[in-house]
Amino acid sequence: MTAVTVVTVRRTTPANTVTTVTTDTHLNTMHFTPEEMLSFMSSHGTINLSRVRNDMIKAEIDKFIESTHTSPITQGPDGRWRTSVYEGKKRRLIAKKSLDDLKLEVYCFYTGISKEDVFQEHTIETLYPRWKEYKTLHTNAETSIIRIESVWKNHYLNDDIIKIPISSLDRLTMDTWAHKLIQDGNLSKKQYYNLTMIARQVLDYAVMLGLIPVNPFSQVKIDGKRMFRKEAKKPSETQVFSRNEQAGMEDLAWKDFVEKKHPKNQLVGLAMLFQFQTGIRIGEVCALKHEDIRGDNIVVRRMLRAATREVIDDTKGTFGEREVILTDKALEIIAAADARKKELGIKNEYLFSLTEEPLSYDALKKLYPSFCQKLGIISKSSHKSRKTYASALVDGNINLNTIREFLGHMDERTTLNNYCYDRNTDTERKEKVQKALAS
Numbered sequence: 371m372t373a374v375t376v377v378t379v380r381r382t383t384p385a386n387t388v389t390t391v392t393t394d395t396h397l398n399t400m401h402f403t404p405e406e407m408l409s410f411m412s413s414h415g416t417i418n419l420s421r422v423r424n425d426m427i428k429a430e431i432d433k434f435i436e437s438t439h440t441s442p443i444t445q446g447p448d449g450r451w452r453t454s455v456y457e458g459k460k461r462r463l464i465a466k467k468s469l470d471d472l473k474l475e476v477y478c479f480y481t482g483i484s485k486e487d488v489f490q491e492h493t494i495e496t497l498y499p500r501w502k503e504y505k506t507l508h509t510n511a512e513t514s515i516i517r518i519e520s521v522w523k524n525h526y527l528n529d530d531i532i533k534i535p536i537s538s539l540d541r542l543t544m545d546t547w548a549h550k551l552i553q554d555g556n557l558s559k560k561q562y563y564n565l566t567m568i569a570r571q572v573l574d575y576a577v578m579l580g581l582i583p584v585n586p587f588s589q590v591k592i593d594g595k596r597m598f599r600k601e602a603k604k605p606s607e608t609q610v611f612s613r614n615e616q617a618g619m620e621d622l623a624w625k626d627f628v629e630k631k632h633p634k635n636q637l638v639g640l641a642m643l644f645q646f647q648t649g650i651r652i653g654e655v656c657a658l659k660h661e662d663i664r665g666d667n668i669v670v671r672r673m674l675r676a677a678t679r680e681v682i683d684d685t686k687g688t689f690g691e692r693e694v695i696l697t698d699k700a701l702e703i704i705a706a707a708d709a710r711k712k713e714l715g716i717k718n719e720y721l722f723s724l725t726e727e728p729l730s731y732d733a734l735k736k737l738y739p740s741f742c743q744k745l746g747i748i749s750k751s752s753h754k755s756r757k758t759y760a761s762a763l764v765d766g767n768i769n770l771n772t773i774r775e776f777l778g779h780m781d782e783r784t785t786l787n788n789y790c791y792d793r794n795t796d797t798e799r800k801e802k803v804q805k806a807l808a809s
Contacts, residue, residue: 427488428470428473431473431474431477431488432473434477434480434481435473435476435477439453439455439476439480441453441454443469443472443473445469449467450465450466450467451465451467451468451469451471451472452464452465453472453476455479455480464476464479481580482580483580483581487579487580491535491537492535492536492581493532493533493534493535493536494526494531494532494534494569494572494573495532497536497575497576497581498522498526498568498572500575501568501575502515504575505518505571516677517564518568521564521565521567521568522568525565526568526569531543531547531569536573536576536581536582537581537582539582539586539587540586541586541589541590543586544569544586544587545589545590547569548562548566548590548592549597551565551566552592552598556599557598557599558599558600558601559594559601560601561599562592562598566587570585570587570588573585573586573587573588574588603787606792606793607748608748608750609750609757609791610750610758610761610791610792611750611754611755611758611793612793612794612795613793613794614795615745615747616646616758618741618745618747619738619741619745619755620643620646622639622741622744622745623639623640623642623643623737623741624639625639626638626639626737627639627640627710632733634724634733635723635724635729635730635733636710636724637707637710637721637722637723637724638722638729638730638733638734638737639737640703640706640707641655641722641729641734642734642737642738642741642752642755643699643703644700644703644704644721644722645752645756645759646755646758646759647697647699647759648668648694648696648759648776649755649756649759649776649777650668650670650694650756651673651753652731652734652752652753653673653674653675653676653731654670654672654673654674654685655722655729655734656673656720656722656723656728656729656730656731656734657673657674657728657729658670658720658721658722659672659719659720659721660719660721661719662721663704664693666696666701667693667694667695667696668693668694668696668700669691669692669693670691670692670693670778671683671684671690671691671692672684672685673685674728674729674731676731676732676735679727679728685778692775692776692778694776695776704721707721707722710724711724734752735751735752738750738751738752738755739751756777756789757789757791758793760773760777760785760790761789761790761792761793762793763776764790765793770782770785770786773785773789777789
């Protein structure tokens with residue numbers, strides 16, 4: 371028989387009223403999850419979750435010591451606890467005031483985890499500064515660190531995901547977070563991977579530190595065909611110089627050189643011309659030396675960092691040293707630079723500098739928008755001369771893999787998807803289509 375509880379509630383206003391509520395104690399019993407009960411106990415002071423977590427960690431350390439550490443643990447007459455560990459064949463004595471401190475020291479010795487990391491409840495937020503420092507050691511591309519910091523400030527600082535303990539970040543949590551990012555931001559594939567790179571790599575770093583056994587983000591799968599916004603390729607006129615535009619830029623560059631418009635950087639115009647002939651990055655052309663000329667090729671093996679003005683013996687990405695063919699025009703440009711140096715009585719190692727320092731990164735960078743403004747064309751950066759170079763080689767039926775090697779790309783898809791554009795004007799394009807389809 372079902373037990374029934376009858377509750378009578380008497381109200382005194384607005385009138386003496388009696389309300390009878392019948393409750394089926396079996397059908398209407400309130401259910402709480404263990405998580406809800408634990409949260410209630412914690413918030414009402416019944417239980418201290420931090421203390422529980424520390425006790426659980428100590429229990430895990432005890433278990434680890436029992437299964438791993440073979441040397442005896444003893445307490446001396448002075449009350450201190452002692453044991454021994456071995457670094458190779460060398461025995462090292464460990465002594466601590468408390469047994470817990472001794473076990474912690476032994477645990478950290480075997481695992482390589484720092485004492486601070488054992489008990490600190492790390493989050494993506496607490497690990498980010500350490501990971502960024504680690505990341506800086508593993509890249510020569512200063513722009514990537516600047517971009518990382520920008521993404522952190524603009525997208526992570528106000529996101530609750532960075533405050534959740536990493537030990538609580540499971541596959542479901544990361545999967546939900548990732549898919550919500552895509553839907554809320556209508557992200558393309560590239561945008562998604564740029565935004566999530568920090569979370570993914572910070573958690574990889576946590577695995578390396580031994581703070582978590584596996585990166586939960588590595589288990590997240592995205593159906594790219596369904597989820598990512600499709601990106602249209604950018605219009606050619608914004609990405610490359612047309613033939614007429616390139617001719618205009620080159621005329622201004624030669625004029626800049628002949629008229630010595632930049633006393634401290636007289637060879638900057640030649641550097642621009644050289645970029646159009648070789649597709650070399652701005653930081654790379656600034657750091658070119660005479661020793662890099664190898665016959666009819668130029669060897670690209672170092673670059674100038676814009677922010678620090680430091681020359682590093684490496685290039686962007688992981689391609690490493692590469693050779694680019696020197697055209698007749700490129701050889702003429704080098705000869706013009708050498709002639710100007712001879713005229714000024716200057717002997718130095720950098721191709722396009724008049725001092726012992728590399729060519730100014732900013733001087734070459736600013737020349738592009740300045741010339742574009744004079745020509746009345748869409749403003750384009752030095753990087754667009756690199757894309758123009760690649761597109762010109764495509765027009766010349768140069769093998770795509772050869773173009774990839776000249777540009778220093780690891781993957782042909784990067785070259786094809788991001789560097790190959792139509793250099794024809796609308797009129798030229800129309801004429802070519804009509805000619806191709808003429809019967």
